[in-house]
Amino acid sequence: MAVAPEGALVTLTTQPGSALEATAQKLVAGDLNQSNKDGAPPVLLVGSAALSTHRAPQALFVQVQSAAFCGSAGCSSSVYVKQGHGWRKVMDSISGPIKVSPRSHHGMHDLLVHGGDRWVWTGTAYADTLPTPTIDLHHSTKE
Numbered sequence: 001m002a003v004a005p006e007g008a009l010v011t012l013t014t015q016p017g018s019a020l021e022a023t024a025q026k027l028v029a030g031d032l033n034q035s036n037k038d039g040a041p042p043v044l045l046v047g048s049a050a051l052s053t054h055r056a057p058q059a060l061f062v063q064v065q066s067a068a069f070c071g072s073a074g075c076s077s078s079v080y081v082k083q084g085h086g087w088r089k090v091m092d093s094i095s096g097p098i099k100v101s102p103r104s105h106h107g108m109h110d111l112l113v114h115g116g117d118r119w120v121w122t123g124t125a126y127a128d129t130l131p132t133p134t135i136d137l138h139h140s141t142k143e
Contacts, residue, residue: 010061010098012045012077020046024062027080027087035066042066049100051081051108051121058082059090061098079111079126091119091126 015021024046025032035042047061063077070076077098079091096114103110108121119126 008049008100010047010049010100012047012061012063014043015046018046020048020060023060023087027060027089028062028064028078031064031069035064035068038066038068040067042069051100051111053104053107053109060087090124094119 043065045063051059060080076093080087099112101110105120111119
């Protein structure tokens with residue numbers, strides 16, 4: 001299994017016949033089936049990186065590329081962490097390149113998405129550190 005070193009860009013590639021691809025196929029089976037039903041044969045990209053500061057668990061990065069799942073922002077990726085005998089989704093629907101940061105929170109390395117959007121480990125999942133924009137529904141501007 002190819003593992004991205006700390007601080008490196010997580011590389012997502014096709015890995016036909018690999019254990020990573022077989023695991024990813026099970027995790028995103030619904031998306032793959034939906035894409036095929038929509039007549040958009042998907043391409044499955046996978047990658048792996050050590051996110052824990054203790055070198056375990058490995059994380060699985062998965063991206064389904066198809067006309068049904070990719071938009072103007074590109075294709076989104078999900079991140080899964082091995083937990084017991086299964087996998088748990090800890091980050092979902094992120095677009096852009098992902099880099100494992102040397103900085104960490106709660107024993108897991110931060111993830112940098114699209115260069116500067118820092119996601120930190122909360123103890124159970126990754127959370128975005130960028131503030132969510134709010135929309136004032138009671139105030140409108142008219143010219």
